[in-house]
Amino acid sequence: MSCRTAFARAFVAWLWRGPLLWLAGTVMLGALATPALAAGKDYATCFSDGKVSADQQIVACTPIAEDSAEIPDLRVNAYFWRGLASAQKNDIDHAVTDMTEVLALDPTYVPAFTNRAIAWESKGDFERAVADYTRAIALTPDDANLYADRARALNKKGEHDRAIVDCDKAIDIDPANEMAYGVRGVVWDDKGDAVRAQADYDKAESVRADPVxxxxxxxxxxxxxxxxxxxxxxxxxxxxxxxxxxxxxxxLIAEAFGEPRDGETGPNPASAQNAIGVEWQEKGDHTRAIAAFDEAIRLNPASSAFYFNRAKSWGLKKNYARAIADLDEAVRRDPANAQAYRVRGMTMAQVGNSREALADLDKAISISPDDPKSYFERALVWEASDPDKAIADLDKAIALDPANADYRKERLSVQIGKRGTKLRQAPSAATGQAPVPVPR
Known part of the structure; x- marks a missing residue:
C-alpha cells in the first residue's frame, strides 16, 4: 500500500472512530434563570454541554431522567445527555442503556439511534449497529451521512457490496459527501481493488477542499x-x-431553460427584473430589491411570485403594512399559494393580529398539509393563548420532520412554560424564540 493510500485510509479511520459526542453534535447553552428549575434537580448541570465533568453531568441528570412524574421531553433529554456523558467515560454499556431509554420515551429521536449505533459498533455488534442506522434512515431518508454510517457498519460486518450501495446512495444525495467517498474507498480496499480505492480517497480529498x-x-x-x-x-x-x-x-440554469414564464413563453423582461430583485435581496439591499420588484410588477402585474418576493423585502425592512398588502395581492392572484398564506400569517402575528394569523396558517395547512413549517408557526401563535394546541401542532411538525431540532426545542419550551418556569437564552436565529438546551 502506498504512503498516500495509507494516509488517506488513516484519515478515514479517524472519521470512523470518533467518540459518540462527535456524531451527536453540540449545543450552545445559555444560563438558566435559576440554578435549578425544581427542588433537588439541577437542570443547568444536566443540560450543560462540556461545561462540567461527565460525572457531574451524570449525577445531575439522574433524578430528572428517572422521575416518572417529570415532563417527558425533559426526561428524554436527561437520558440522552447522561448517555453522552457515559460515552465520554467510555462506559459503553450505560450509554446503550440510556439511549434505549430515550427511544422508549421518544421512538423518533434520530440522534439516539445514531449514537446507540456507534456504541454497538464500538462493542463489535455490527448487526445491531446496522439495525439502528436503518431505523434512523427510515426517519430521515435524505440524510447522506446516515447512509455512509450504515455503509461503514456493513463493511465491518463483511457485507461489502451492500456497503458500496449505501455509499452510492449517500453520494447521490450529496455529491460532496467526503465521508461517503472515504468509506467507499476503504470498502474497495477491503475487496482488493486498490485502483478504485485510491480514486475514492482522492475524491474525498478533493470534495473536502472544494464542496461546490x-x-x-x-x-x-x-x-x-x-x-x-x-x-x-x-x-x-x-x-x-x-x-x-x-x-x-x-x-446558468436561466440560460439553459429560460426564465420562469409566469404564463408567457420564453425569457421576458419581467422575470429578468425579478431575478435582479432576488439578487439584491440576497445581498441584503432591500431598497434596490424593491425597486427591481416594482419594475417586474409593472411589466407583469399578474405574477403572484413578484408580489410575494416584494413582500419579503418589505417585511425585512419591518414595513409590515406594505408586506401584508403585497401578500394580499399574491394570494388574490394565486389562491393556492400556501407559502404566501404562511408568510402572511407570520406577518399578522408580528403585528399582534393573532386571529388573522391563525386563519392564514389554517389556510396554508389546508393547501399544503405536509409542510411542517406551517404547523410550527401556528404553534408559535397558539403559545400565548393555548399551550396544549401549540404542543399538538409541534407534535405534528415533529412527525413530519423528526430531525428538526428547533421543533423539539420549542415543544420543550412550551412544556416548561406551562409550569411557569422559564429558561433564559439568546434568541434563536431560526425562530426568533428563546430556545432551550436540547441536543441536536
Missing part, C-alpha cells in the same frame, strides 16, 4: 436531462455554501 464543484457537475447533468427542478435544488445548495457561486449557477 460536484454540485456544479451534477447541475450540468440535470440540464442535459432537461430536469430544471433538480438543477435548481442543487443550485440552492451551492448558494448556501457560496452566495456568489449560487448566483452563477442560477444564471
Amino acid at each position: 464543484t460536484p454540485y456544479n457537475d451534477r447541475i450540468r447533468s440535470w440540464i442535459a436531462k432537461r430536469d430544471r427542478k433538480r438543477a435548481k435544488a442543487d443550485c440552492r445548495h451551492i448558494a448556501g455554501v457560496d452566495a456568489d457561486k449560487g448566483r452563477d449557477c442560477a444564471r
Whole structure:
C-alpha cells in the first residue's frame, strides 16, 4: 500500500472512530434563570454541554431522567445527555442503556439511534449497529451521512457490496459527501481493488477542499436531462455554501431553460427584473430589491411570485403594512399559494393580529398539509393563548420532520412554560424564540 493510500485510509479511520459526542453534535447553552428549575434537580448541570465533568453531568441528570412524574421531553433529554456523558467515560454499556431509554420515551429521536449505533459498533455488534442506522434512515431518508454510517457498519460486518450501495446512495444525495467517498474507498480496499480505492480517497480529498464543484457537475447533468427542478435544488445548495457561486449557477440554469414564464413563453423582461430583485435581496439591499420588484410588477402585474418576493423585502425592512398588502395581492392572484398564506400569517402575528394569523396558517395547512413549517408557526401563535394546541401542532411538525431540532426545542419550551418556569437564552436565529438546551 502506498504512503498516500495509507494516509488517506488513516484519515478515514479517524472519521470512523470518533467518540459518540462527535456524531451527536453540540449545543450552545445559555444560563438558566435559576440554578435549578425544581427542588433537588439541577437542570443547568444536566443540560450543560462540556461545561462540567461527565460525572457531574451524570449525577445531575439522574433524578430528572428517572422521575416518572417529570415532563417527558425533559426526561428524554436527561437520558440522552447522561448517555453522552457515559460515552465520554467510555462506559459503553450505560450509554446503550440510556439511549434505549430515550427511544422508549421518544421512538423518533434520530440522534439516539445514531449514537446507540456507534456504541454497538464500538462493542463489535455490527448487526445491531446496522439495525439502528436503518431505523434512523427510515426517519430521515435524505440524510447522506446516515447512509455512509450504515455503509461503514456493513463493511465491518463483511457485507461489502451492500456497503458500496449505501455509499452510492449517500453520494447521490450529496455529491460532496467526503465521508461517503472515504468509506467507499476503504470498502474497495477491503475487496482488493486498490485502483478504485485510491480514486475514492482522492475524491474525498478533493470534495473536502472544494464542496461546490460536484454540485456544479451534477447541475450540468440535470440540464442535459432537461430536469430544471433538480438543477435548481442543487443550485440552492451551492448558494448556501457560496452566495456568489449560487448566483452563477442560477444564471446558468436561466440560460439553459429560460426564465420562469409566469404564463408567457420564453425569457421576458419581467422575470429578468425579478431575478435582479432576488439578487439584491440576497445581498441584503432591500431598497434596490424593491425597486427591481416594482419594475417586474409593472411589466407583469399578474405574477403572484413578484408580489410575494416584494413582500419579503418589505417585511425585512419591518414595513409590515406594505408586506401584508403585497401578500394580499399574491394570494388574490394565486389562491393556492400556501407559502404566501404562511408568510402572511407570520406577518399578522408580528403585528399582534393573532386571529388573522391563525386563519392564514389554517389556510396554508389546508393547501399544503405536509409542510411542517406551517404547523410550527401556528404553534408559535397558539403559545400565548393555548399551550396544549401549540404542543399538538409541534407534535405534528415533529412527525413530519423528526430531525428538526428547533421543533423539539420549542415543544420543550412550551412544556416548561406551562409550569411557569422559564429558561433564559439568546434568541434563536431560526425562530426568533428563546430556545432551550436540547441536543441536536
